[in-house]
Amino acid sequence: MYSAPDIRPDPAIAVVCHPSRQTELPRVRRSTMPQVDGCPPVPGMTAARFVSLTDGPTDGSALHRASARAAHRVNQLGRVFGTARPMAGDGALSIDMGAGTAVIFAEACLGPQRHFVHLMGAKHLPAETPGVEEINLVTGPCLFSSGTLWGRDEQGGRVDLLHAQSAPFRCRLAAIEAAPELSLYEYESVLRRTRLITDVAAVLPRAVPLNITIDIPRVQYYLYLLDAFRGGLLSPELTLEWFRTVDDRHALTAGFFRERLEVELAGTGRADVVVKESSALGELAPHLRRAVRQGSVPSADELAAVLADGDPVWKLLLSLDPPSDLAAFGPASYIVEELRAANVHEDGACGIGVAVENHSEWKLFEQSRKILREIKADRDDISGELVGLYPLERLLNIDTHGQWAYPYFRDPGRHAVDEDGDIVDLFTVADALYT
Numbered sequence: 001m002y003s004a005p006d007i008r009p010d011p012a013i014a015v016v017c018h019p020s021r022q023t024e025l026p027r028v029r030r031s032t033m034p035q036v037d038g039c040p041p042v043p044g045m046t047a048a049r050f051v052s053l054t055d056g057p058t059d060g061s062a063l064h065r066a067s068a069r070a071a072h073r074v075n076q077l078g079r080v081f082g083t084a085r086p087m088a089g090d091g092a093l094s095i096d097m098g099a100g101t102a103v104i105f106a107e108a109c110l111g112p113q114r115h116f117v118h119l120m121g122a123k124h125l126p127a128e129t130p131g132v133e134e135i136n137l138v139t140g141p142c143l144f145s146s147g148t149l150w151g152r153d154e155q156g157g158r159v160d161l162l163h164a165q166s167a168p169f170r171c172r173l174a175a176i177e178a179a180p181e182l183s184l185y186e187y188e189s190v191l192r193r194t195r196l197i198t199d200v201a202a203v204l205p206r207a208v209p210l211n212i213t214i215d216i217p218r219v220q221y222y223l224y225l226l227d228a229f230r231g232g233l234l235s236p237e238l239t240l241e242w243f244r245t246v247d248d249r250h251a252l253t254a255g256f257f258r259e260r261l262e263v264e265l266a267g268t269g270r271a272d273v274v275v276k277e278s279s280a281l282g283e284l285a286p287h288l289r290r291a292v293r294q295g296s297v298p299s300a301d302e303l304a305a306v307l308a309d310g311d312p313v314w315k316l317l318l319s320l321d322p323p324s325d326l327a328a329f330g331p332a333s334y335i336v337e338e339l340r341a342a343n344v345h346e347d348g349a350c351g352i353g354v355a356v357e358n359h360s361e362w363k364l365f366e367q368s369r370k371i372l373r374e375i376k377a378d379r380d381d382i383s384g385e386l387v388g389l390y391p392l393e394r395l396l397n398i399d400t401h402g403q404w405a406y407p408y409f410r411d412p413g414r415h416a417v418d419e420d421g422d423i424v425d426l427f428t429v430a431d432a433l434y435t
Contacts, residue, residue: 012031012032012033012114012394013030013031013042013093013116013394013395013396013433014028014029014030014031014394014395014396014429014433015028015029015030015031015042015043015044015045015396015398016028016395016396016397016398016412016416016426017029017044017398017400017402018397018398018399018400018405018410018412019400020400025413025415025416025417025423026412026413026416026417027044027416027417027418028416028417028418028419028424028426028429029043029044029418029419030418030419030429031043031044033050033091033107034050034052037052037054038052039051039052039061039063039064039094042093042396044398044402045095045396045398045402045403045404046096046401046402046403047095047096047100047102047402047403048093048094048095048096048396048404049063049093049094050091050092050093051063051064051067051091051092051093051094051104052090052091053067053068053071053088053089053090053091053092054090054091063094063102066094066102066104067091067092067094067104067106069104070092070104070105070106070118070119071088071089071092071106071107072088073106073119073122073123074087074088074106074107074108074117074119074122075087075088076122076123076125077119077122077125077387077389078108078203080125080132080352081135081200081203081204081205082203082204082205082208083110083203087108087109087110087203088106088107088108088109089106089107089108089109089114090107091107092104092105092106092107092116093105093107093116093392095392095396095404096403096404097359097360097404098403098404103118103359104118105117105118105390105391105392106118106119110196110199110200110202110203111199111202111203113195113199115195115196115199115391115392116391116392116394117196117389117390117391117392118359118388118390118392119387119388119389119390120362120365120366120369120387120388120390121365121369121385121386121387121388122387124385125352125385125387132208132350132351132352133208133209133350133351134208134209134210134211134343134351134352135204135208135209135210135211135351135352135354136210136211136212136213136340136341136342136343136351136352136353136354137197137200137210137211137212137213137341137354137356138212138213138215138278138337138338138340138341138353138354138355138356139193139197139212139213139214139215139355139356139357140193140214140215140216140217140254140257140278141185141186141189141190141193141216141253141257141358142185142186142216142217142408143186143216143217143218143221143246143249143250143253144162144178144183144186144249145162145183145184145185145186145407145408145409145411146160146162146408146409146410146411147179147183147184147411147412147413148178148179148181148182148183148411149161149162149176149177149178149179150176150177151169151173151174151175151176151177152173152174152175152176152177153169153171153172153173153174154171154172154174156174157171159171159173161176161224161225162224162408162409163409164224164225164227164228165223165224165227165327168227168228169228169233170233171233172232172233172234173225173228173233173234173238174238175238176238176241176242176245178245178248178249182252182253182256183407183411184395184407184411184412184413184414184426184427184430185407185408185411186253186256187256187427187430188393188395188407188430189358190253190256190257190260191260191430191431191433191434192391192393192394192434193257193356193391194257194260194261194264195264195434196356196389196391197212197261197264197356198261198264198265198267198268200354201265201268201270201273202268202270206270206272209272209274210270210272210273210274211273211274211275211276212261212273212274212275212276213276213277213278213337213340213341214254214257214258214261214275214276214277214278215277215278215280215334215337216250216253216254216257216277216278216280217250217280217281217330217333218246218247218250218280218281218282218285219246219280219281219282219284219285219288220280220281220329220330220333221246221250222242222243222246222281222284222285222288223326223327223329223330225239225242226239226288226297226326227326227327229292229297230297236292236293236295239292240289240292240293243285243288243289243292250280254277258275258277261275262275278333278337280333281307281329281330281333283306283307283311284303284306284307284329287302287303287306297326300322300323300324300325300326300328300329303323303326303329304318304322304323311336312345313336313339313340313344313345314336316339316344316345316375317332317335317336317339317371320371320374320375321335321367321371331364331367334361334364334368335364335367335368335371338353338355338364338365338368338386339353339368339371339372339375339386340353341353341354341355341384341386342372342384342385342386343382343384344372344375344382344384350383350384351384351385352384352385352386352387353384353385353386353387354386354387354388354389355368355386355387355388355389356389356390356391357388357389357390358390358406359390359392360406361390362388362390365386365388368386369386372384372386393407394433394434395426395429395430395433397410397412412426413426414426414427416429
């Protein structure tokens, strides 16, 4: 029987542990940053530790030294943001995110809120705000999750669609099913990003313009099933139904993001913040629909020509690193928006582009920075920089072995059992974490 959750005030994080049996609900355990020196483990997780920086990095611990460097990068970004005091807090979280690689998320204090963030590209920033003409944030979650989207084959078996490009299915698809409500991944991603963006807006000097681009994929998802369509595994009718399913999900997720961001920003008193949405490859939508109705799939060259026509950033990227196939247009679209945030399309404008994303997107950011370096090496009039700002989930998703698991691919569902044995709504837990 469902009971209203008893949320503790201002917990630092919550850990959602997947059950060993599919018939059981996940467990959720809430923790606060311990007020002790050293590196105590995060309850419920293996290879994850709180790191206290109050005793400094002088104990010789490699973990302390790495955490101190992460805190230094946070303060570096704070100086560019023009914060009146050091932005780094007294602690950090070290999380093993796979392959035995620990990622440090340093505590960042933005007004009354604390965030745990990992930074990339901070060492290339200017020493302070003067000279920075604007700050451009680009952000947006993916659509669906493993628990809210799947296909059905002709025997009624469930088919994984989220891996359709990296691990193509071989059966003929008979139906596509999507849950009508947001997944926990989508819901938490919106709360976390809008909370961080709002806190950044609150601490930035009013003299520095702030622009926010909501970059939630749409047509990128159309591309997921085009190889299967070309191979005869989907009918034209089902492929067009897939496009409509994606459009509906994009409208739901983007609408929630805009609504949440507007409410959050209203509390900062910054009516000057400019918020816009990326096209999400929308230029390609009519061409793809028309082609599918005719039983064909456009070539990569045809799609590239559409994007290059009238968009200088796409034209620039296509001249440097053109997508080799249809699947590559999705990652390329994220790179385009990150380059756009760095003002590669505006002569002489010194903008700081900040990609507010999940840490899992770091490879795309590295590719964006590589291309930005190539552009700047060839043009003296481009002075923008690009920073990756990765806020850690305060609602951590853990597999049956206590390891961090990406909730996009390992959806725990909406409900869990808390420390008192009560069934709680994880959306409500997320609300409390980001309030």
